[in-house]
Amino acid sequence: MAAETRILFRNIDEPGLASIRTYRRLGGYEAVKKAYQEMEPEQVLHELEESGLRGRGGAGFSMGKKASFLPRGDMDKYLCCNADESEPGAFKDRELMQKNPHQLIEGIIIAARAAGANRCFIFIRGEYDLQGDILDAAVEEAYGAGYLGTDVLGTGQQVKLVVHRGAGAYICGEETALLDSLEGKRGNPRLKPPFPAVQGLYGGPTLINNVETLSNAPHIISSGAEWFKSFGTEQSPGTKVVSVSGDVQRPGNYEVELGVPTKLLINDLAGGPPKGHKVKGFFPGGSSSPVLTGDEGMKLPYSFEAMQEAGSMLGSGSIIVFDETTSVVDLALRTARFYHHESCGKCTPCREGTNWTVKMLERLTRGEATPMDIEVIASVQENIIGHCLCVLGDSMAMPIGAMVKKYRSEFDDKLISQSYSAAAKAA
Amino acid sequence: MSPAEIHSLALEAALREEREPHADPEGVPEPSEVEVPRALRREIQRSMKRYPQKRSASIPALWAVQRRYGWCTPDGIRQAAAVMGVTPAYLESIASFYDLFHLEPTGDHQVLVCTNISCWLRGADELLGAFCEAAETGGPGHSSPDGKVYVRGFECLGACDIAPMVSIDERYYGPLEPADAADAVEQMRMRGEEVLPAKRLEDRGAAGGKRNPADDRITAHTMNKPKRPRPKSAARKKKS
Amino acid sequence: MSQPIRNAVTLNIDGREVTAPEGTMLVDAAKHGDIEIPVFCYEPKLGEPVGACRMCLVEIEGIPKLQTACSTPIRDGMTVYTQTDRVKGAQNAVVEFLLINHPLDCPVCDKGGECPLQDIAMGWGPGKSRFTDPKRHFQKPLPLSPLVAIDRERCILCYRCVRFSQEISEDEQLVLHERGDRSFVGTFDDRPYIAPFHGNITELCPVGALTSYTYRFRARPWDIEDAGSVCTLCPSQCNVKFTVRDERALRVLARDNEDVDDGWLCDKGRYSFQMLASEERITEPMVRAGDGTLAPVSWEEAISKVAAGLRDAGTASAVLAGGGTSNEEGWLLQRLLREGLSSPNIDSSASGARADLVRELSSPALGSRMRELDYADAILVLDTEPLNEMPILDLRIRKAVRRTGAQLLVASEHPSSLDGGAAEAVRFAPGEAAELIGALAAALGAPGYEDDGPHAEKAKAIAELLRTGPDPVIVWGERLFRTPGAVEALLACAKALGIDKRLGPGLLEVPESANGRGLREVGCLPGAGPGLAPTQTGAAASGIRDGMVNGEIKALLLSEADPVRTHPGSEAWRKALASTFVVSIAMFDDPSTAYANVVLPAESHAEKEGTVTHPDGRLQRVRPNVPRPGQIRPTCQVLTDLAATLGQTWDLPDQPAVLAAMTDDVDFYAGISDETIGGQGVRWQELASGRSWGPAVGGRTDNQGDPPPASAGSGLLLGTYRDLWASEVTERNPALRFLKRGQMLEIAPKDAETMGLENGDGVRVSVNGTSVEARVAIRTRMEAGVGFLAEGLAENNGNALVNGAGTRIEVEKTAPAAEFEAAGMGQKATVLSLEGEAAAR
Ligand SMILES: Cc1cc2nc3c(=O)[nH]c(=O)nc-3n(C[C@H](O)[C@H](O)[C@H](O)COP(=O)(O)O)c2cc1C
Numbered sequence A: 001m002a003a004e005t006r007i008l009f010r011n012i013d014e015p016g017l018a019s020i021r022t023y024r025r026l027g028g029y030e031a032v033k034k035a036y037q038e039m040e041p042e043q044v045l046h047e048l049e050e051s052g053l054r055g056r057g058g059a060g061f062s063m064g065k066k067a068s069f070l071p072r073g074d075m076d077k078y079l080c081c082n083a084d085e086s087e088p089g090a091f092k093d094r095e096l097m098q099k100n101p102h103q104l105i106e107g108i109i110i111a112a113r114a115a116g117a118n119r120c121f122i123f124i125r126g127e128y129d130l131q132g133d134i135l136d137a138a139v140e141e142a143y144g145a146g147y148l149g150t151d152v153l154g155t156g157q158q159v160k161l162v163v164h165r166g167a168g169a170y171i172c173g174e175e176t177a178l179l180d181s182l183e184g185k186r187g188n189p190r191l192k193p194p195f196p197a198v199q200g201l202y203g204g205p206t207l208i209n210n211v212e213t214l215s216n217a218p219h220i221i222s223s224g225a226e227w228f229k230s231f232g233t234e235q236s237p238g239t240k241v242v243s244v245s246g247d248v249q250r251p252g253n254y255e256v257e258l259g260v261p262t263k264l265l266i267n268d269l270a271g272g273p274p275k276g277h278k279v280k281g282f283f284p285g286g287s288s289s290p291v292l293t294g295d296e297g298m299k300l301p302y303s304f305e306a307m308q309e310a311g312s313m314l315g316s317g318s319i320i321v322f323d324e325t326t327s328v329v330d331l332a333l334r335t336a337r338f339y340h341h342e343s344c345g346k347c348t349p350c351r352e353g354t355n356w357t358v359k360m361l362e363r364l365t366r367g368e369a370t371p372m373d374i375e376v377i378a379s380v381q382e383n384i385i386g387h388c389l390c391v392l393g394d395s396m397a398m399p400i401g402a403m404v405k406k407y408r409s410e411f412d413d414k415l416i417s418q419s420y421s422a423a424a425k426a427a
Numbered sequence B: 001m002s003p004a005e006i007h008s009l010a011l012e013a014a015l016r017e018e019r020e021p022h023a024d025p026e027g028v029p030e031p032s033e034v035e036v037p038r039a040l041r042r043e044i045q046r047s048m049k050r051y052p053q054k055r056s057a058s059i060p061a062l063w064a065v066q067r068r069y070g071w072c073t074p075d076g077i078r079q080a081a082a083v084m085g086v087t088p089a090y091l092e093s094i095a096s097f098y099d100l101f102h103l104e105p106t107g108d109h110q111v112l113v114c115t116n117i118s119c120w121l122r123g124a125d126e127l128l129g130a131f132c133e134a135a136e137t138g139g140p141g142h143s144s145p146d147g148k149v150y151v152r153g154f155e156c157l158g159a160c161d162i163a164p165m166v167s168i169d170e171r172y173y174g175p176l177e178p179a180d181a182a183d184a185v186e187q188m189r190m191r192g193e194e195v196l197p198a199k200r201l202e203d204r205g206a207a208g209g210k211r212n213p214a215d216d217r218i219t220a221h222t223m224n225k226p227k228r229p230r231p232k233s234a235a236r237k238k239k240s
Numbered sequence C: 001m002s003q004p005i006r007n008a009v010t011l012n013i014d015g016r017e018v019t020a021p022e023g024t025m026l027v028d029a030a031k032h033g034d035i036e037i038p039v040f041c042y043e044p045k046l047g048e049p050v051g052a053c054r055m056c057l058v059e060i061e062g063i064p065k066l067q068t069a070c071s072t073p074i075r076d077g078m079t080v081y082t083q084t085d086r087v088k089g090a091q092n093a094v095v096e097f098l099l100i101n102h103p104l105d106c107p108v109c110d111k112g113g114e115c116p117l118q119d120i121a122m123g124w125g126p127g128k129s130r131f132t133d134p135k136r137h138f139q140k141p142l143p144l145s146p147l148v149a150i151d152r153e154r155c156i157l158c159y160r161c162v163r164f165s166q167e168i169s170e171d172e173q174l175v176l177h178e179r180g181d182r183s184f185v186g187t188f189d190d191r192p193y194i195a196p197f198h199g200n201i202t203e204l205c206p207v208g209a210l211t212s213y214t215y216r217f218r219a220r221p222w223d224i225e226d227a228g229s230v231c232t233l234c235p236s237q238c239n240v241k242f243t244v245r246d247e248r249a250l251r252v253l254a255r256d257n258e259d260v261d262d263g264w265l266c267d268k269g270r271y272s273f274q275m276l277a278s279e280e281r282i283t284e285p286m287v288r289a290g291d292g293t294l295a296p297v298s299w300e301e302a303i304s305k306v307a308a309g310l311r312d313a314g315t316a317s318a319v320l321a322g323g324g325t326s327n328e329e330g331w332l333l334q335r336l337l338r339e340g341l342s343s344p345n346i347d348s349s350a351s352g353a354r355a356d357l358v359r360e361l362s363s364p365a366l367g368s369r370m371r372e373l374d375y376a377d378a379i380l381v382l383d384t385e386p387l388n389e390m391p392i393l394d395l396r397i398r399k400a401v402r403r404t405g406a407q408l409l410v411a412s413e414h415p416s417s418l419d420g421g422a423a424e425a426v427r428f429a430p431g432e433a434a435e436l437i438g439a440l441a442a443a444l445g446a447p448g449y450e451d452d453g454p455h456a457e458k459a460k461a462i463a464e465l466l467r468t469g470p471d472p473v474i475v476w477g478e479r480l481f482r483t484p485g486a487v488e489a490l491l492a493c494a495k496a497l498g499i500d501k502r503l504g505p506g507l508l509e510v511p512e513s514a515n516g517r518g519l520r521e522v523g524c525l526p527g528a529g530p531g532l533a534p535t536q537t538g539a540a541a542s543g544i545r546d547g548m549v550n551g552e553i554k555a556l557l558l559s560e561a562d563p564v565r566t567h568p569g570s571e572a573w574r575k576a577l578a579s580t581f582v583v584s585i586a587m588f589d590d591p592s593t594a595y596a597n598v599v600l601p602a603e604s605h606a607e608k609e610g611t612v613t614h615p616d617g618r619l620q621r622v623r624p625n626v627p628r629p630g631q632i633r634p635t636c637q638v639l640t641d642l643a644a645t646l647g648q649t650w651d652l653p654d655q656p657a658v659l660a661a662m663t664d665d666v667d668f669y670a671g672i673s674d675e676t677i678g679g680q681g682v683r684w685q686e687l688a689s690g691r692s693w694g695p696a697v698g699g700r701t702d703n704q705g706d707p708p709p710a711s712a713g714s715g716l717l718l719g720t721y722r723d724l725w726a727s728e729v730t731e732r733n734p735a736l737r738f739l740k741r742g743q744m745l746e747i748a749p750k751d752a753e754t755m756g757l758e759n760g761d762g763v764r765v766s767v768n769g770t771s772v773e774a775r776v777a778i779r780t781r782m783e784a785g786v787g788f789l790a791e792g793l794a795e796n797n798g799n800a801l802v803n804g805a806g807t808r809i810e811v812e813k814t815a816p817a818a819e820f821e822a823a824g825m826g827q828k829a830t831v832l833s834l835e836g837e838a839a840a841r
């Protein structure tokens, strides 16, 4: 499709791409050779920093800059690829790992050179069993070919890679919870500072990046930072694999340049809502991004900065569309239940706030809520935001807060009509 | 009795109070007291070697236990704890944190129906209902009466492109109609039958279309994951 | 690594200028300005802050988000607000969140009146809740252990208790289950939480979720008094507070002292207050009548009986001072003996410690403070099991490994609970301590030591790790004195490491008895008088025993000592005690008291007034908290009266007078008084008197270790160890009785196989016709060729078989494990000494 710009997805449906043979035939692992045999670690780091590649896992922080925070020196350093992908609406990493695992592995090996990391892990959510199997096989192939091991491509640098499967907990996508989980503990987020770059896995310096972020590395090294910057916007260079789902006709992953109109993604690529329906609103960056109404959101360019300006965020780049048949109150309940279920329970506002919100929304949908409750729902969201240990609590409070604000009449209607009809029934 | 007398009796009682433990405590198991099946021991030991610190193997060890016994049985947890040199409490605490570990018996086949936003928008609740009905579980979170099929609702499984979708025995299928549920349940009950072959995620192309080729079928790799021997339904006992 | 120097930092909190040491967290710094920031999860004793409860949010200028004051270290010039609307809003929000699932059952809650949640909700909460939905429900109080009840509905998930279990005691039995607001505190498979330190969680819990069965519903804060003392049940000498109501001690709480206990208590200390008011206590003087029964008599009569017995024996008298004997009492005892009876036969332990070595070891230059462990680069634990012998030390060592990354090295006969966290754990056979330490001395290059023996390799590994940094601490057990040459080798190691040349690092001895160090220093050691001054050499404990049997010693005074139970050769002791005039000052009728001609009631550590000396030289005050029951008199007074009857006038009317006289006599205690000791104690080494410590010479006694083995035999080599619960305390406190354990024969898997034994089998273990019954416990971490028994049990005491180094045992199977199981006596029920494992780093 013309509107797509495929870099990570270039050969995505090529038969056999998951095998090292096909991957190499299509030019794979050349970037690793370049990074290890023609470039110094500083140069690799510089190139990544220069490219302006921003993290694709949620926060959108510069990947190269984060790598540069790791101290030098020859202690054990770690690199963790965040493949937890548990944010509702996100499924891009799944496709990248399933179909092109070597691109990710190559990216990891390159990032390891930039950061000086010698022990790498892919933390993949336990539900992605098939993808885990594929990665295991690919990692073994990469070891066999000498891209991984104690002496990568004869340079003497050690890069070990282990695929670590999670066991079902959204919070493990939060980078410090991921570290605890990888250390064999319950996946509770840690206090920051210290940041992982200084004190992460096993207390050592650790670089954590998303699958898609790392999958970009081989292309940046092969074609250069300048080339990379020729895609996307100034503040959001490159392409983005966007997961579009919900009320659209062709849900799927689409790779586009950052900054394309959101409308293009929702209507042209994903086919828009079913015939006769229209976009009521959407989450622009997964279920934790504040919802945008169709009217305000469709016209925005799809970039980190535009979404932020609109009071939402690009997050992991996952669009969930809902059409006018959807009750926002039901949607709010569904969203809140997810965060309530996934809250790790470590900090008070998130643990109790998500629980309270669900209870109130349930009451609202049952028509048992008093008018005070909507105020309390809104106020509880405010009491969560900014008060938690990690941003999971905010991830519920922000979209719920936005829903109450933007679709307030629906909440009020629920309240009035339901209690009215309940009263009528009783009479 | 005056309050003062009652009080002084209470004091006397306090100074004589004696209780017995309601069960044996459980510290780090002494290896000689726990019999661990050879294959399980080896698998856990191999996992421990893959990490700089042995505790990183807790999730892999629990996976190994669950694959062997169908769920994380107290005995299985003790065995893993004995191999790892940690307390069973430690491992049980980990197991209970994660959604994919079961601390109660489940069915031979696991159906996880995604009920999160994208799937919900496309009929996940009906699909979950259909699975429960087809397997006669009497509701989500339960197994069929013959113990063969366990059905539960699940949070987003990361496959909203095939919404509404399910994960059956760790493989993804979608988009499904409620009618697919009955087929799937029947196929699971039949030994050797492929489940919903036309709805497999593996066969799907990036932008939604069908992905072709047979030569691209990915064979599961078993480096650190022996294929799960399914537990015998009869061998399962309910946690008391 | 030495103790870091922390600079002062000045900041502004709520407009007030506050100065505190660098690295201080904001909450603590605020206290310097009299500003209180509410906290729940923050407890510095538990290590790094976790920032979980979010109660302590404050506003910091320049940072957009509110920050947790518990985890924010202060910086110079920072400006903090704790009272703004934003902060108050956050505090109200957190309290409201915390209370939505709390039952608010304060009127029936034991914590009421001393509950942080209650206080904070009043002080920082919104006053009312908007939560109208149903609360979380759990089954109301359940036994978490026989000592602690858990009420999960009250839990606010502050993580303190589980952090204690994971990161302090490292027993890892108490964990959190489930996730999110479904989380609850529990154990594996609902087992009881039984571990040596678990009672601490009741003090940590900021709500009424964890309460002691022994205290539930007994008292309210407004009708109790707290008073401070020191627990003298073991050498840890933890600082405690007794909760007293109606003149009864109802609870023991920790009185934080970082120099001693870090604010923790073991369960033995915490739950051993029931015995104070026990009906079994000896509360009046008694004399054994002709028919062998003890009959109460007046003090006057008892004292004249004792005086007569001692006078008759004269220079053939002897004294054993043990257990909780205070410095003052010890000093009076040795005076009574040495001055009143001209006898030199006094000892305070079973080790046969040599006076000249003790003196050398007592040098301030060699000794380590307790606190030094926090800064040690490496810690060598030599032939002692802190968990059993000085439990709080176990926690302190774990802390050093966990928090500062100290290299832990363990060299012991018996597997240690510290093995798991050790960089190197070495086993040696019973009796081989001298060889192992000699090898270590050789590896460290000590002059006169050479080794290419079997221990050379291990010794090299330890030596290397000991040199990790400049500050090693060596923790060693007094039992090393039992092996000739071991302590000399230890001293050589210390010198080779240069420990004597550096301030800080050094040796820390784990004495055999609670006040072991103090008793020696005041003169309860053969060959060393008060201040360790050389004096006429007398018989050590084993010599006293043998002397009693062969008639050389005619009278023995036991001061809170029970040699039948605690000393090697129980049978020999029984024989000895049966053949002489014996006086026992005791709290309970124990196996040795059973042979006493006169029994005098002893004060407990909650009743006594006096001082004791911590293993690191810290003098601490034991203070009366409850009245002495019955006819009990202060032992100091009894000894003074006894001396008077023997014709000695001391003019020491009360304890302060004895203390003053004693500090005059013990030269390095000079200047110590109740005031200098204060609430936290004082190390004599740090006073002027300590700094003037000079080398003293003479007074060498030959090691009086037990005679060489009677037969070499072919069986397993016998090893014994002390068990935390193998003690009278366990039996006399009803609440602790469930911890009473049976004897176990611990053997290596290989030996079990060759001998055809399985876990739980019943066996008879014998040496030369003496035998004890035991159950087999196979220990993977033990070396083959050795069989271990616990010492100090009331029945089947391992000490009964000890017959000097190299004793070999015969083992005969009496009943298969299955038989016990059929009788409902599973193997596990007997194994209650639980081994926490330091987290592998
Ligand atoms: C609750 C929560 C869940 C998250 N889940 C994921 C995830 O599944 N995958 C991911 O890459 N990042 C996730 N993140 C973001 C990570 O914390 C982290 O920022 C990211 O992995 C960094 O990689 P990047 O810089 O390449 O984006 C999550 C964050 C939060 C707070």
Ligand code: SF4
Pocket (backbone or CB within 6 Å): C154, C155, C156, C157, C158, C159, C160, C161, C162, C185, C204, C205, C206, C207, C209, C210
């Ligand atoms: S039981 Fe008490 S100490 Fe433990 S988490 Fe709950 S409130 Fe905190």
Ligand code: FES
Pocket (backbone or CB within 6 Å): C038, C039, C040, C041, C042, C050, C051, C052, C053, C054, C055, C056, C057, C068, C069, C070, C071
């Ligand atoms: S006291 Fe600071 S977060 Fe709990």
